[in-house]
Amino acid sequence: MAKHKNRKFKTVLVGCxxxxxxxxxxxAAKNNIDMVGFVDLIPAAAEKRAEEFGDAGAIIGTNLKNVIVESGAEILFDVSIPEAHYQNTMTALSLGLHVMGEKPMADTMPRARKMVAAAKKxxxxxxxxxNRRYLKDIQIVKSAIQSGVIGSIHTxxxxxxxxxxxxxxxxxxxHPLLLDMAIHTFDAARYITGADAxxxxxxxxxxEGSWYAHGASANAIFEMNKGISYIYNGSWCAIGQNTSWESTWRVMGTKGAILWDGGDVLNCEVYSSKNKSPSKLKSIKIPKKVNRSKILGHDSNIQEFIDAVRxxxxxxTYCVDNIKSLAMVDGAIKSDKAGRMIPITD
Ligand SMILES: NC(=O)c1ccc[n+]([C@@H]2O[C@H](COP(=O)([O-])OP(=O)(O)OC[C@H]3O[C@@H](n4cnc5c(N)ncnc54)[C@H](O)[C@@H]3O)[C@@H](O)[C@H]2O)c1
Structure with a gap:
């Protein structure tokens, strides 16, 4: 029985x-899955990954459906390009597989909605x-906010x-910045605040001077629920004074504020408990305790998926929640095109 509980899942990778x-x-992958199939439009890419990670007899091909059927797979890992996520996920779900896919869920919202509906059905x-939810420092920031140390957050x-x-x-x-990168930052804003746009x-x-053809910079204001305003400033052609890939963050609440550099530098200032005068602020040391199994990026994210399957x-990062982050990207692009505020629906 115990053996069955911990058995490995037959898995196909698409996008090698x-x-x-x-x-x-x-x-997480090594401990929980048997790699029984590899699919890529470029056969040499699939062959390479099969040599490195495949079971003996793993099936290699360019047609996902055939490889799934032939290998008897139970799980699909979709690491293909965004435009291919829709078809790959729909194929796997229709054949009864569980799917873990790379961000972004899809290249358009109508497709993402169909994927969510198919998963539910x-x-x-x-x-x-x-993966950026599964990092130590973002979890420290989230825990601090949940503890109420800066009060109720509004900005x-x-x-x-x-x-x-x-x-x-x-x-x-x-829109390279909004489409390919901001999904991480917008998702982090949802994670930190626990609010949706x-x-x-x-x-x-x-x-001027951008080496991209279009939209390397963007500024956005999101109205989140819970009365929170989220301001995003970003550029992928910034020369000098760079931030981390996780961004730098300011979180403001009714009792104080947190500044976070996206890495391990975190400063928190709150009203002194005795005196609510603005001149009477004190620095607070934020506790750095985290669940060590949840801070390994892709590894933790994949392990959580496997645990959920078991x-x-x-x-x-179940699709029903994750589509809300994609909806922020979609809304931002629509707003830029329309030149006005756009309601966000997932
Ligand atoms: N989470 C992160 O931090 C992070 C970082 C980089 C990339 N990504 C995401 O990972 C995904 C893959 O990115 P990458 O950098 O590995 O790209 P890549 O171009 O190196 O690899 C993509 C592979 O998919 C294959 N492919 C494309 N369409 C296919 C289809 N219809 N069927 C089968 N194979 C197909 C390509 O031939 C290629 O081998 C993207 O969604 C990207 O956004 C995520």
Whole structure:
């Protein structure tokens, strides 16, 4: 019985590019799955991953449905490009598999909605990677806010300023910052606040000197529920004074504020308990206790998915919740196009 409870799941990987190595190298993958199939439009990419991580006799192919059927897989790992997530996930759910896929859930909201509906109907778990939720420092910030140390929060601001030269598809696409990166930051804002976006006003632009074809910078104001305002400032062509990939954050509450650099520098100032005068503030040391199994990025995210499959529960990044982060990206782009505030619906 115990053996059955801890058995490994037959798993197929679709999309055998650069990120897939991080997935299959994780402890969660090594301990819980047997890699029985590898699919990629480029056969050599699938063959390479099969050599590195595959079971003896693992099936390799370019047609996902055939490989799933032939291998008898129970789980799909989808690490393909965003435009392919919809078809891959729908195929796997229709064949009764659980799916863990890379962010973003899909390239459009109508497709994402269909994926969520299919997951609900199939009674299978479809979860999305949001690895930045599974980092030590964001969890310390979230716990501090939940403890009420700065009171009831009303304003949160993130600054994301980096200047990477990727080359490739990001340089040519529309809205590279909002579509390819801001999903992480918007999802982090939802995670930290425990609030969801209701509307957004966003202005994207391409600054002088940008090496992208379009929209490398953006400013957005989100109205979240719970009376919270979220202000996002970002650029992917920022030269100098860069932030971390996790952004720098200011969270303001009724009793004080937290400044977080996205790494391990965290400052918190609150009213002195004796005197509510603005000149009587005190610094607070934030407790740094975290659940060590939840701070390993992809590894923790994949482990939580596997645990949910075993226990028939829902992981934190279950599609029904995750679509709310994608809806923020979609709303921001629509607002930029329309030049006005846009309501956000998932
Ligand atoms: N969570 C993170 O921090 C993070 C970081 C980087 C990338 N990503 C995401 O991971 C995913 C993959 O990114 P990557 O950097 O590995 O890209 P990549 O281009 O290196 O690999 C993608 C692979 O998918 C294959 N592919 C494309 N369409 C396919 C289809 N229809 N069927 C089968 N295979 C197909 C390609 O041939 C390629 O081998 C993307 O969704 C990206 O946004 C996430």
């Amino acid at each position: 590019g650069s990120m897939s190595s991080a997935w299959l190298s994780s402890k 199939s009674n299978r778990i479809y979860a999305v990677i949001q 949160i601001q993130s600054d994301f300023f980096l200047g990477p030269h990727f080359g490739g598809f990001r340089d040519a696409m529309d 209701q509307s957004v006003f966003c202005k994207a632009f391409n600054p 226990k028939k529960t829902k992981p934190m």
